Amino acid sequence: MNLDDISRRMNGAVTAFKGELAGLRTGRASASMLDPVTVNVYGSTMPLNQLATVNVPEPRMITVQVWDRGTAQAVEKAIRESSLGLNPIVEGAVFRIPIPELNTERRKEFVKVAHKYAENARVAVRHVRRDGIDSLKKSEADGMGEDESRRLSERIQKLTDETIAEIDSVLAAKEAEILQV
Structure with missing residues (x-):
């Protein structure tokens, strides 16, 4: 015993x-909000944080910078289809994700x-x-x-x-x- x-x-x-x-949205931006997002790339499913850098430059904004531009479309699709209700703004390999008021x-x-x-x-x-x-x-x-x-x-x-x-x-x-x- x-x-x-x-x-x-x-x-x-x-x-x-x-x-x-930590993954629950509270109206404030948090890098951990995107932890549950998984992306279908390279023939498998990978967590977002293994494909990109996630930052919080402002209290109501998250930025995601993908390391491989070829995965950008898959990352965008995964963020949009997640249950978080987020709509990323695509700027090349960088996504700006505004956090709307709840x-x-x-x-x-x-x-x-x-x-x-x-x-x-x-x-x-x-x-x-x-x-x-x-x-x-x-x-x-x-x-x-x-x-x-x-x-x-x-x-x-x-x-x-x-x-x-x-x-x-x-x-x-x-x-x-x-x-x-």
Whole structure:
């Protein structure tokens, strides 16, 4: 029974959740907004950041400079077809992507998506807890004392509660950021 491994796996779920939230638009430009964009080039699908340099020169503007001009059309198509609702302005190998102001309806949709991401992270944490409890039951069957098993079970539950509280606080901060006009 390794509590450090359980803690690491729970923290991994929180880190993945934070990464998903970073891709959500809040009305401000962020280079991480384009992380979910994948481009079909060279006979495979590649993340945008492996084909171009992404910068944020202004609070409401993202620039993308492709390294190979031959991929420019595919990159433009991938950005337009992404679920981000962005329309790049093409200037040769450089794309200027203005970030439009979010309307109230769109903000509420993003909040729902953030809640979905949070629930997925909570489920992942609960799966880690279940794996830890199952491991404890197996150890108990192999000769671990009941008191030790109960103590470890309580520590696993405490880790779970702390991790879920962290997920909830990160979600609340992101929700406030999205709804801020």
